Amino acid sequence: MTGLNLAAVAVVSLLIGGTPAFSAEPVKSADIAHHGLKASDFPRWHEVVPNVYAYEDTLITPDFTFTTNSLVIVTTEGVVLVDGQDNETRAKALVAAIKKITPQPLKYVVIASDHGDHVGGFPFVKDAFPAATFISTTASLKTMRAANRPILATEIVDYKRTLNLGGTEIQILNLGRGHTGGDLVVYLPASKVMFMTELYDRNIFPPMITGHPSEWVATVKKAQAMDPTWVIPGHGFTTGTAAELKADLAEFLKAVELVVSEGKRLHAAGIPCPTEKDCPANKQANWGPYANSTAAEGQAPRALARMYSEIDGKLPK
Ligand SMILES: [Zn+2]
Numbered sequence: 001m002t003g004l005n006l007a008a009v010a011v012v013s014l015l016i017g018g019t020p021a022f023s024a025e026p027v028k029s030a031d032i033a034h035h036g037l038k039a040s041d042f043p044r045w046h047e048v049v050p051n052v053y054a055y056e057d058t059l060i061t062p063d064f065t066f067t068t069n070s071l072v073i074v075t076t077e078g079v080v081l082v083d084g085q086d087n088e089t090r091a092k093a094l095v096a097a098i099k100k101i102t103p104q105p106l107k108y109v110v111i112a113s114d115h116g117d118h119v120g121g122f123p124f125v126k127d128a129f130p131a132a133t134f135i136s137t138t139a140s141l142k143t144m145r146a147a148n149r150p151i152l153a154t155e156i157v158d159y160k161r162t163l164n165l166g167g168t169e170i171q172i173l174n175l176g177r178g179h180t181g182g183d184l185v186v187y188l189p190a191s192k193v194m195f196m197t198e199l200y201d202r203n204i205f206p207p208m209i210t211g212h213p214s215e216w217v218a219t220v221k222k223a224q225a226m227d228p229t230w231v232i233p234g235h236g237f238t239t240g241t242a243a244e245l246k247a248d249l250a251e252f253l254k255a256v257e258l259v260v261s262e263g264k265r266l267h268a269a270g271i272p273c274p275t276e277k278d279c280p281a282n283k284q285a286n287w288g289p290y291a292n293s294t295a296a297e298g299q300a301p302r303a304l305a306r307m308y309s310e311i312d313g314k315l316p317k
Pocket residue numbers: 113115117118198235
């Protein structure tokens with residue numbers, strides 16, 4: 001998204017002024033450039049609560065750059081990493097950061113999102129910490145096999161697994177499908193930190209290329225019902241107060257719900273959207289303020305096409 005689009009926010013808000021469901025506030029941006037940051041300012045990380053670090057590196061596209069996030073949990077019996085980065089350089093930077101944060105070895109790696117931008121660098125993490133155990137869902141394992149990715153996961157969590165390391169309880173939870181179909185959430189009940197991976201892409205238009213739109217809504221609601229204090233996104237900034245992170249999750253959920261409702265409305269009206277590239281329905285869609293969220297231009301027709309597939313019963317069972 002360009003600065004010009006941001007400038008257009010006020011105008012768009014006026015145009016949709018008649019739609020009461022949308023707030024007049026412009027949607028915030030996940031683009032690092034809009035926050036005065038450059039790719040060279042990353043990676044960076046911060047301690048969310050004692051011994052729990054949110055780690056950000058970059059996903060760079062010609063149109064925008066936003067963060068790809070990992071979670072690093074340090075205990076006296078080793079480290080747990082949730083989600084990685086996309087390539088060798090970023091994986092090695094992540095390894096270096098873990099070593100800087102703690103002398104403890106990496107014990108577990110949770111593959112919460114199976115997409116390339118989160119797993120591509122894992123072979124280099126494995127090289128640095130050969131004893132680490134990788135965990136994923138059966139669904140993600142299948143996806144990674146189909147994508148010809150190195151299969152590092154040796155343990156499966158399809159419902160729930162609790163790790164107890166050095167007195168820290170770490171819950172690995174499958175709360176339902178959303179972004180990938182194999183989504184895992186990691187929750188620390190003592191500090192109420194929840195790493196939501198790509199079920200929460202903060203200030204970004206819901207990326208649905210492999211999504212399950214209606215189930216995604218239910219999965220996020222399940223996560224919210226657990227009443228986490230800190231909700232950490234898989235993309236988009238991990239910084240801000242707990243209240244801001246939560247408010248932006250509620251906002252993101254509204255955008256996912258809008259994909260579902262606009263998809264149903266336009267499908268019922270008979271406006272076609274057979275593919276993201278051939279989606280006349282997208283021109284008729286009212287994305288409200290989310291038309292200005294980061295990556296909206298590319299993601300909106302993709303999400304709509306996916307929602308049409310859901311309505312037509314064509315999504316993977
Ligand atoms: Zn991603």
